Amino acid sequence: MVKTLRESAKEMTAAATARLRHAGLRPTRQRVELASLLFKTCDRHVTAESLHDEVSDAGVKVSLATVYNTLHQFTQAGLLRQVIVDSSRSYFDTNTGDHQHFFLESEGMLIDIPGETIAVAGVPAPPPGLAVDRVDVVVRVRRS
Amino acid sequence: MVKTLRESAKEMTAAATARLRHAGLRPTRQRVELASLLFKTCDRHVTAESLHDEVSDAGVKVSLATVYNTLHQFTQAGLLRQVIVDSSRSYFDTNTGDHQHFFLESEGMLIDIPGETIAVAGVPAPPPGLAVDRVDVVVRVRRS
DNA sequence: CAACGGGATTAGAACGATTCTAAACTATGA
DNA sequence: TCATAGTTTAGAATCGTTCTAATCCCGTTG
Numbered sequence: 001m002v003k004t005l006r007e008s009a010k011e012m013t014a015a016a017t018a019r020l021r022h023a024g025l026r027p028t029r030q031r032v033e034l035a036s037l038l039f040k041t042c043d044r045h046v047t048a049e050s051l052h053d054e055v056s057d058a059g060v061k062v063s064l065a066t067v068y069n070t071l072h073q074f075t076q077a078g079l080l081r082q083v084i085v086d087s088s089r090s091y092f093d094t095n096t097g098d099h100q101h102f103f104l105e106s107e108g109m110l111i112d113i114p115g116e117t118i119a120v121a122g123v124p125a126p127p128p129g130l131a132v133d134r135v136d137v138v139v140r141v142r143r144s
Numbered sequence: 145m146v147k148t149l150r151e152s153a154k155e156m157t158a159a160a161t162a163r164l165r166h167a168g169l170r171p172t173r174q175r176v177e178l179a180s181l182l183f184k185t186c187d188r189h190v191t192a193e194s195l196h197d198e199v200s201d202a203g204v205k206v207s208l209a210t211v212y213n214t215l216h217q218f219t220q221a222g223l224l225r226q227v228i229v230d231s232s233r234s235y236f237d238t239n240t241g242d243h244q245h246f247f248l249e250s251e252g253m254l255i256d257i258p259g260e261t262i263a264v265a266g267v268p269a270p271p272p273g274l275a276v277d278r279v280d281v282v283v284r285v286r287r288s
Numbered sequence: 289c290a291a292c293g294g295g296a297t298t299a300g301a302a303c304g305a306t307t308c309t310a311a312a313c314t315a316t317g318a
Numbered sequence: 319t320c321a322t323a324g325t326t327t328a329g330a331a332t333c334g335t336t337c338t339a340a341t342c343c344c345g346t347t348g
Contacts, residue, residue: 026295026296026343026344026345027344028295028296028297028343028344029297029343030296030297031296047334048334048335049334062297062298063297063298063299064298064335065297065298065299065300065335065336065337066296066297066298068334068335068336069296069297069336082231084228084229084230084231084282085228086228086231087226087228087230087231087232087233087234087305088231088305088306088333088334089231089333089334090231090334090335102270102271102274104274111271113267113268117266117267117268118264118265118266118267118268119264119265119266120262120263120264120265120281121262121263121264121265122261122262122263123257123261123262123283124257124261124262126246126255126283126285127246127255129287129288130246130248130285130286130287130288131285131286131287131288132283132284132285133284133285133286134283134284135281135282135283135284136281136282136283136284137264137279137280137281138228138279138280138282139267139270139276139278139279139280140276140277140278140279140280141270141274141275141276141277142274142275142277143273143274143275144273144274144275170314170315170316170324170325171315172314172315172324172325172326173314173326174325174326175325191305192305192306193304193305206326206327207326207327207328208306208327209306209307209308209326209327209328209329210325210326210327212305212306212307213307213325213326231334232304232305232334232335233304233305234305234306
């Protein structure tokens with residue numbers, strides 16, 4: 001069976017809508033558009049600005065404020081994960097599972113490293129009154 | 145032999161001056177003051193603002209711009225190391241050796257973990273054309 | 289199917305951290 | 319002591335992000 005472009009788009013929208021509903025988020029036009037872009041392909045890393053540019057280039061009108069709101073809501077809903085590798089920009093990762101990253105600072109590029117690949121041993125017990133939330137590993141790389 | 149406060153201060157200044165000269169930095173009043181504060185005790189973690197507050201509280205006049213300049217110059221000279229754990233503020237660490245960190249986000253607090261303590265195994269080879277610069281481990285903790 | 293109510297979106301202002309600018313200052317070598 | 323190149327500075331500018339308050343629209347109800 002061959003699908004027309006229109007049919008594919010409709011399916012994407014339906015899938016995004018379902019995903020949003022499931023996460024307890026009202027499927028507004030903007031959220032559906034953003035979710036479609038974010039979850040169309042497998043693993044993606046975006047910043048608020050890169051996503052805003054992308055959605056704008058696609059001819060869709062979404063304000064930057066909404067992109068920020070949406071990224072945070074998706075993160076809270078467990079659809080995204082925030083990655084902290086740069087002290088001046090926030091990255092969001094569509095891969096919410098256990099994994100780590102290569103980070104090429106000069107180009108702001110993130111590359112996933114599967115969770116099983118890296119083993120961190122010897123993490124000491126945190127000082128009294130503190131509990132480990134999670135262990136992040138960032139492998140900083142440069143062009144060579 | 146007992147030292148007066150004035151004598152101790154003089155020694156600190158001399159030490160800071162020597163350290164700056166050795167790093168190829170002209171020992172200006174401001175740089176000497178900041179170096180004295182930073183390297184007085186062993187390991188410290190500061191932000192530009194916390195250091196500016198500290199130096200101001202000590203009754204010394206240094207502009208915030210100079211604090212920023214100095215932190216970056218010290219980092220470039222290898223006297224400090226920048227720690228990236230927060231996407232909205234930069235931290236600087238007087239411990240430039242191999243080590244990792246606990247980070248208590250709610251209070252912006254960093255705690256060193258000695259380098260030998262944690263072992264990271266299984267870091268994959270980076271994609272072609274890229275070389276590993278360094279591997280950062282951040283153990284994010286919360287009050288419990 | 290129209291009306292309603294509360295969540296969602298928006299433009300633009302506000303914000304905090306950081307960097308820039310251009311003028312005044314100062315450490316250093318001659 | 320002087321000249322000069324490097325430093326410092328106040329204040330403006332910039333950047334990413336958040337806030338505000340008005341408008342909009344999704345889903346429910348009558």
